[in-house]
Amino acid sequence: MAKCWEQRGCDDEMQAECPHSSQLHDRCPSKCAFAGCDRPTYELTIDPELIFSVEVDRDAAIKENCMYCAFFLKNGPRRG
Numbered sequence: 001m002a003k004c005w006e007q008r009g010c011d012d013e014m015q016a017e018c019p020h021s022s023q024l025h026d027r028c029p030s031k032c033a034f035a036g037c038d039r040p041t042y043e044l045t046i047d048p049e050l051i052f053s054v055e056v057d058r059d060a061a062i063k064e065n066c067m068y069c070a071f072f073l074k075n076g077p078r079r080g
Helices: 012-017 064-068 069-076
Strands: none
Touching: none
């Protein structure tokens, strides 16, 4: 089962045209209309302890919005 931070917000046809999905490890920019998260687990955070935690494996996130999501920062993959 895919995790929310592993899925883009657009369909396969749109991904084929998107310059971000065609480049390896390029995240969906937060300004993209399809990068928004409508999941009930999404929670925007400004907590510096979460945002700057060195334990979080940010490379696993496919969208920039995940970088400020409390759910991802608390439950996402960890480094090493």
